[in-house]
Amino acid sequence: MNTHIAIYISNKDRKQDLIDRIQNGTIVSGFSKSKSALFSEITINKLIQEERIHGTCPVVTPTGNALGNSSQGERKRALLNHIISQNTESIIVDNVFGNLDIEAQAEIARKLDKVSNQVRILQITKRKEDILPFIEQIYHFEGDKFVEFNTEYKAENNQEIFVEELPKAYRPVSEEINPIVKFTKVSVNYRARHILDKIDWEIKKGEFWQLMGPNGSGKSTILSMIFGDNPKAFGQDIVLFGVKKGSGESVWEIKQKIGYFSSDMLRGFTRLDSIGNMIVSGFFDTIGLYKTPTNEQIKIAQHWLRVLDMFDIRKQDFLSLSKGYQSLVLIARAMVKHPPLLILDEPTNGLDDADVRLFTQLINKIASETETAILYVSHRKEAGLTPDFIYQLTPCETGSTGGVVD
Numbered sequence: 001m002n003t004h005i006a007i008y009i010s011n012k013d014r015k016q017d018l019i020d021r022i023q024n025g026t027i028v029s030g031f032s033k034s035k036s037a038l039f040s041e042i043t044i045n046k047l048i049q050e051e052r053i054h055g056t057c058p059v060v061t062p063t064g065n066a067l068g069n070s071s072q073g074e075r076k077r078a079l080l081n082h083i084i085s086q087n088t089e090s091i092i093v094d095n096v097f098g099n100l101d102i103e104a105q106a107e108i109a110r111k112l113d114k115v116s117n118q119v120r121i122l123q124i125t126k127r128k129e130d131i132l133p134f135i136e137q138i139y140h141f142e143g144d145k146f147v148e149f150n151t152e153y154k155a156e157n158n159q160e161i162f163v164e165e166l167p168k169a170y171r172p173v174s175e176e177i178n179p180i181v182k183f184t185k186v187s188v189n190y191r192a193r194h195i196l197d198k199i200d201w202e203i204k205k206g207e208f209w210q211l212m213g214p215n216g217s218g219k220s221t222i223l224s225m226i227f228g229d230n231p232k233a234f235g236q237d238i239v240l241f242g243v244k245k246g247s248g249e250s251v252w253e254i255k256q257k258i259g260y261f262s263s264d265m266l267r268g269f270t271r272l273d274s275i276g277n278m279i280v281s282g283f284f285d286t287i288g289l290y291k292t293p294t295n296e297q298i299k300i301a302q303h304w305l306r307v308l309d310m311f312d313i314r315k316q317d318f319l320s321l322s323k324g325y326q327s328l329v330l331i332a333r334a335m336v337k338h339p340p341l342l343i344l345d346e347p348t349n350g351l352d353d354a355d356v357r358l359f360t361q362l363i364n365k366i367a368s369e370t371e372t373a374i375l376y377v378s379h380r381k382e383a384g385l386t387p388d389f390i391y392q393l394t395p396c397e398t399g400s401t402g403g404v405v406d
């Protein structure tokens with residue numbers, strides 16, 4: 001059988017083009033659309049769209065939930081099981097561990113290892129640490145050239161990148177806003193399934209928290225009770241920004257106090273806008289600039305542009321940036337109004353190694369130089385990221401319990 005290979009790419013390489021070229025056979029042979037399956041978030045998103053239109057989906061999740069109502073991990077597990085049951089000749093595996101907890105990573109790696117005896121695997125990855133152990137050859141692009149890659153090749157670069165101090169608070173975060181988030185004995189069920197069991201958790205002004213927990217443990221459910229309008233929050237003892245949830249504040253008023261970034265947002269921006277406008281639009285919570293910003297708002301946005309070293313390219317099209325730089329701009333956009341809370345939902349999913357280093361440095365800097373509390377949700381413990389506390393969800397029959405870990 002032909003060898004299993006990995007292609008190590010950066011955010012500058014266009015992944016969809018690469019997949020098309022692989023399936024056309026112009027880079028390697030044996031992975032045409034008819035012979036291979038694509039294990040990727042791209043496939044999952046297409047299936048969810050079809051499920052919404054037709055009401056059915058060939059991929060069955062372990063809980064029996066629709067794919068669209070399943071957690072990220074449940075979706076990936078279900079897709080891999082489906083692909084394996086189809087007996088294809090080869091599998092293209094893209095961003096294999098994105099959104100997966102350690103247990104699910106090990107399970108997926110084990111399954112791929114097993115099928116690699118019969119099926120040829122081509123892995124596409126932006127993270128060196130994700131390269132599957134059975135991969136025999138690794139390639140990458142040097143310009144247009146497709147060449148073998150030496151994993152020892154690049155020295156890690158840990159130098160300080162963002163040297164300019166962050167702008168001072170646009171509006172200082174008042175003391176009355178404490179606690180930023182407080183859950184007291186919050187429990188959630190979906191029909192007969194217990195998801196969260198008596199969660200007690202408090203986030204205070206300026207604290208930097210990472211929320212961790214295995215796939216399906218309820219992380220997104222917690223976020224949706226803070227940031228979204230999950231009806232499960234109704235009647236629960238939840239305090240947001242010093243005010244009991246449900247006592248008059250609208251979802252819109254709550255969202256005003258939150259800066260939000262998720263790697264999923266990178267797919268949502270399609271309209272052309274400049275980098276500068278993208279940042280300043282954060283004052284108005286709009287995509288695109290419809291209001292005239294004040295001089296103070298322009299100055300703050302310009303300060304952020306200098307922090308990111310993008311002042312000279314501020315008129316350039318936002319979509320022309322790599323995903324990693326787009327993420328940095330969207331963090332600045334979320335931060336211009338200096339919100340009391342910044343939520344980062346699986347923020348590094350899909351970023352390459354170099355961009356993750358940039359990203360973690362910026363988040364650490366925000367944590368140390370501002371009064372904004374940070375809630376960082378991720379399975380990964382990113383090297384170099386320095387949260388003050390980790391809140392861990394642990395699944396049980398009666399729903400996930402939570403606690404602070406050392």
Ligand SMILES: Nc1ncnc2c1ncn2[C@@H]1O[C@H](COP(=O)(O)OP(=O)(O)OP(=O)(O)O)[C@@H](O)[C@H]1O
Nearest residue numbers: 069070071072073074190215216217218219220221
């Ligand atoms: N609207 C819904 N209806 C039924 N079940 C749901 C719904 N939303 C979430 N669930 C279930 O609740 C559980 C927790 O889901 P949630 O998305 O909060 O987990 P998570 O920790 O964020 O997982 P992941 O890391 O995989 O994204 C999952 O088993 C999911 O299938």
